[in-house]
Amino acid sequence: MNIEIRSLLPVLLAVLSSTVLPAETKPFDQTTLEALQAANKPVLIDVYADWCPTCKQQEPILSELLARPEFKDYTVLRVNFDSQKAVRRALGVAQQSTFIVYRGKREVARSTGDTNKDSIAATLRKALS
Numbered sequence: 001m002n003i004e005i006r007s008l009l010p011v012l013l014a015v016l017s018s019t020v021l022p023a024e025t026k027p028f029d030q031t032t033l034e035a036l037q038a039a040n041k042p043v044l045i046d047v048y049a050d051w052c053p054t055c056k057q058q059e060p061i062l063s064e065l066l067a068r069p070e071f072k073d074y075t076v077l078r079v080n081f082d083s084q085k086a087v088r089r090a091l092g093v094a095q096q097s098t099f100i101v102y103r104g105k106r107e108v109a110r111s112t113g114d115t116n117k118d119s120i121a122a123t124l125r126k127a128l129s
Helices: 006-017 032-039 053-066 083-092 117-125
Strands: 024-027 040-048 075-080 097-103 104-111
Touching: 024 097, 032 040, 032 075, 040 083, 053 075, 053 117, 075 083, 075 097, 097 117
Parallel strands: 024 075, 040 075
Antiparallel strands: 040 097, 097 104
16 A cells, blocks of 8 residues: 555644653753743753662653653753762762752752652652642
8 A cells, every 4th residue: 555645744743743752851051050940940950970870770760750741841950970079069969869859049859869750750840839
């Protein structure tokens, strides 16, 4: 059966327009954080280390949660635990696998070492209310 591509175009466009894109993840940058805060956007700062087993457990959980429509407005700023020591000090972070949640300029939640999907979701929701 030979179907013309033009006949599939409306269906393809409908599917693509209904797809929710996951929250954007970027390397931490102070200017980006300040712009997101000024816009009163929800921000997750993810302090991550490549060698950290807890961070590796958190990664797929966080990816799954951030793909949900309720978290679509989030931007994730990732801090490299090993190479961004000045940023860690400024944020008051002593350990990798730390999440810091902001709504605007206000820190609304912080957790370290959490690998429970429900409690991570609850932490993210604190910036949405």
